[in-house]
Amino acid sequence: MTTPHTDTRPAAPAAGRALLQVLAMEWTKLSSVRTTWWCLGLGLLAMAVFALLMGYSAADRIAEDPDAASGFSYAQLTSQGVFYLVQFIVLTLAALAATNEYANRGITTTLLAVPRRGRVLAARTIVTAGFAFAAGTATAALGIGVLWLVIGAHIPLDADYAVRTVLGAGACMALFAVLFVGIGTALRGTAGTIAVGFLLLLGLPLVLQLSQVQWLNDLAACLPGLAGIEFYASGDVGFYTAPHDGAVNLWVVLGWAVAAQLVGYAELRARDA
Amino acid sequence: MLTARELTKRYGETTAVDTLTFDIHPGRVTGFLGPNGAGKSTTMRLLLGLDRPTSGKALVNGRPYADLPWPAREVGALLDAAAVHPGRSARAHLLALARGGGIPQRRVPEVLDTVGLTEVARRRVGGFSLGMRQRLGIAGALLGDPGIVVLDEPVNGLDLDGVRWVRGLVRKLADEGRTVFVSSHLMSEVQLVADQLVVVGGGRLVADAPLPELIAAWSRTRVVVRTPDPDPLTACLQRRSGPERPVTVEPGADGELLVYGADPEEVGDTAHAAGARVHTLYREEASLERAYLDLTEAEVRYPAASGKSGTAQGGAGQREGR
Ligand SMILES: Nc1ncnc2c1ncn2[C@@H]1O[C@H](COP(=O)(O)OP(=O)(O)O)[C@@H](O)[C@H]1O
Ligand SMILES: [Mg+2]
Numbered sequence: 001m002t003t004p005h006t007d008t009r010p011a012a013p014a015a016g017r018a019l020l021q022v023l024a025m026e027w028t029k030l031s032s033v034r035t036t037w038w039c040l041g042l043g044l045l046a047m048a049v050f051a052l053l054m055g056y057s058a059a060d061r062i063a064e065d066p067d068a069a070s071g072f073s074y075a076q077l078t079s080q081g082v083f084y085l086v087q088f089i090v091l092t093l094a095a096l097a098a099t100n101e102y103a104n105r106g107i108t109t110t111l112l113a114v115p116r117r118g119r120v121l122a123a124r125t126i127v128t129a130g131f132a133f134a135a136g137t138a139t140a141a142l143g144i145g146v147l148w149l150v151i152g153a154h155i156p157l158d159a160d161y162a163v164r165t166v167l168g169a170g171a172c173m174a175l176f177a178v179l180f181v182g183i184g185t186a187l188r189g190t191a192g193t194i195a196v197g198f199l200l201l202l203g204l205p206l207v208l209q210l211s212q213v214q215w216l217n218d219l220a221a222c223l224p225g226l227a228g229i230e231f232y233a234s235g236d237v238g239f240y241t242a243p244h245d246g247a248v249n250l251w252v253v254l255g256w257a258v259a260a261q262l263v264g265y266a267e268l269r270a271r272d273a
Numbered sequence: 274m275l276t277a278r279e280l281t282k283r284y285g286e287t288t289a290v291d292t293l294t295f296d297i298h299p300g301r302v303t304g305f306l307g308p309n310g311a312g313k314s315t316t317m318r319l320l321l322g323l324d325r326p327t328s329g330k331a332l333v334n335g336r337p338y339a340d341l342p343w344p345a346r347e348v349g350a351l352l353d354a355a356a357v358h359p360g361r362s363a364r365a366h367l368l369a370l371a372r373g374g375g376i377p378q379r380r381v382p383e384v385l386d387t388v389g390l391t392e393v394a395r396r397r398v399g400g401f402s403l404g405m406r407q408r409l410g411i412a413g414a415l416l417g418d419p420g421i422v423v424l425d426e427p428v429n430g431l432d433l434d435g436v437r438w439v440r441g442l443v444r445k446l447a448d449e450g451r452t453v454f455v456s457s458h459l460m461s462e463v464q465l466v467a468d469q470l471v472v473v474g475g476g477r478l479v480a481d482a483p484l485p486e487l488i489a490a491w492s493r494t495r496v497v498v499r500t501p502d503p504d505p506l507t508a509c510l511q512r513r514s515g516p517e518r519p520v521t522v523e524p525g526a527d528g529e530l531l532v533y534g535a536d537p538e539e540v541g542d543t544a545h546a547a548g549a550r551v552h553t554l555y556r557e558e559a560s561l562e563r564a565y566l567d568l569t570e571a572e573v574r575y576p577a578a579s580g581k582s583g584t585a586q587g588g589a590g591q592r593e594g595r
Contacts, residue, residue, distance in 0.1 A: 011342060012342030012343070013342070013343075013375060017375075018375075021372060021373055021374070021375050022373055024372035024373070025369045025370070025372040025373030026369075026373075028365060028368050028369035028372055029358070029361070029365075029369045032361045032362065032365035032366075032368075032369070033358060033360045033361055034360055035360060100358060101358070104355070104356060104357065104358055104359065105353050105355065105356035106356050106357055106358055107356075108318075108323055108352050108353060108356050109356055109357070109370060109413060110373070111322070111323055112321060112323070112344065112345065112348075112350055112352075113344070113345045113370050113373035113374040114344075114373050114374070115322050115338055115339040115341070115344055116339060272318075272323065272324040272325060273318075273323040273324065
């Protein structure tokens with residue numbers, strides 16, 4: 001052991017460098033836990049199986065009736081895979097990233113290393129969002145790829161459109177990660193975070209649509225799950241048409257994400273660790 | 274240097290830490306002693322910026338923990354050995370801490386070696402015994418080669434070898450000039466390593482003094498007499514009491530008399546003079562553990578149900594001591 005640092009007081013690192021340190025810490029933590037990779041693997045597997053199923057059933061229909069080809073959409077099917085499968089994996093990942101340290105008390109060690117709580121939240125959010133972006137683009141690309149392998153002979157793939165779906169899914173999954181890291185930081189419980197996430201993504205919009213009341217139905221489009229798919233499917237959702245198309249839906253998701261982060265930050269600042 | 278000034282922390286009705294004021298100086302081991310629930314962990318969490326004080330100040334080298342430029346290099350702490358993700362390897366855990374604290378990565382194998390976990394560095398922490406986790410926690414505390422080391426009950430869960438190892442380590446850290454602050458609920462434990470003791474009970478400061486001073490103040494020797502004629506003996510003994518050497522007699526739990534301030538010869542002679550029959554007569558050293566518990570338990574709001582009420586006045590002498 002070398003001399004103790006009692007009296008040496010080097011200047012604090014610049015904010016940028018300090019944030020890089022915390023990013024490295026959070027990435028080391030996220031990547032050193034098997035659950036992270038299991039989640040990613042599960043997402044890829046689920047998407048591949050989904051795309052295979054959808055591809056073959058579409059191929060069957062087209063074989064029976066060549067006109068059915070006009071109703072086929074790579075973006076629509078892939079987006080549904082993201083909506084029904086991948087977004088829940090992102091929810092689980094983000095919920096775990098934000099809350100696991102409250103379950104095992106690792107949050108004390110983290111805050112001892114980095115007492116600036118805002119910095120911890122920022123780094124955790126960025127790392128999880130980055131991973132979610134990678135997971136979103138990878139699963140969407142895999143979905144489109146598998147569909148194309150199955151059905152590419154019958155229906156050409158518009159590359160621009162495919163790229164838009166892939167990047168859109170990535171961006172939306174990243175924003176979902178931001179949203180659920182915020183909620184998880186505020187709630188501190190994994191189960192609660194996943195429950196709230198499930199309601200926001202699927203439960204509430206389904207109920208609102210079931211109501212058969214038009215304005216409630218439209219309100220469902222303001223929830224992050226439907227606004228999200230509306231965005232990455234570029235309006236070609238297949239089961240729901242929101243009153244508005246395009247980028248506004250991304251802004252809706254962004255609004256949810258920012259609000260959740262603000263609440264999470266306030267909780268993290270105010271409450272004892 | 275750790276500083277508490279009028280430090281107070283309330284949880285609703287409970288006052289966990291009550292206007293504590295103390296300084297913890299470098300170059301010596303300061304034991305932080307108090308029964309369970311005395312507020313030791315809470316005080317440490319306040320000093321380390323994990324909890325917000327209700328009032329008062331908790332400072333590290335003169336500033337709040339969150340304002341330290343390189344906290345992990347100035348302070349190393351073990352608060353809760355179980356506080357690690359069970360799915361992470363020991364090495365990855367320390368690597369993450371090193372990265373977050375801006376500590377060179379070469380420190381990771383060094384501290385793993387220091388605590389003797391090199392062999393299991395790549396194993397997941399979930400499979401570790403409590404003792405191994407405790408060592409990992411200590412490795413985390415030493416990672417930044419800090420000038421201040423804070424350890425909350427570091428020997429909990431360690432076997433005898435581990436306990437000895439912690440004692441040696443704590444001594445060495447203090448001898449290197451570091452500030453070492455170690456909590457325990459056992460007098461017998463801190464007695465072996467501490468130079469200075471901060472004693473708390475019920476969140477309040479009971480004592481802050483060098484260990485030898487406390488031992489001198491707290492060791493009370495007494496004479497135990499069993500006699501069928503307690504009244505004449507008590508009267509005679511009390512007559513011998515003077516201002517420069519007060520003699521006090523207290524009834525023991527089983528009808529015996531406990532005499533303070535007189536040696537056994539004196540008590541025997543007095544009994545003879547008083548015509549009191551003596552069945553038993555011996556000297557008893559009240560253990561330091563007992564003295565400490567007596568002093569702190571007045572402050573404890575929720576004393577353990579067993580073995581306290583009957584023995585507060587005495588009775589638990591050397592035979593019960595550890
Ligand atoms: N987060 C908390 N909420 C409510 N009460 C608490 C909390 N933390 C500690 N306490 C209470 O504060 C008192 C002191 O606890 P603690 O600091 O853990 O004592 P020690 O470490 O000396 O055993 C206890 O009565 C405990 O129940
Ligand atoms: Mg404690």
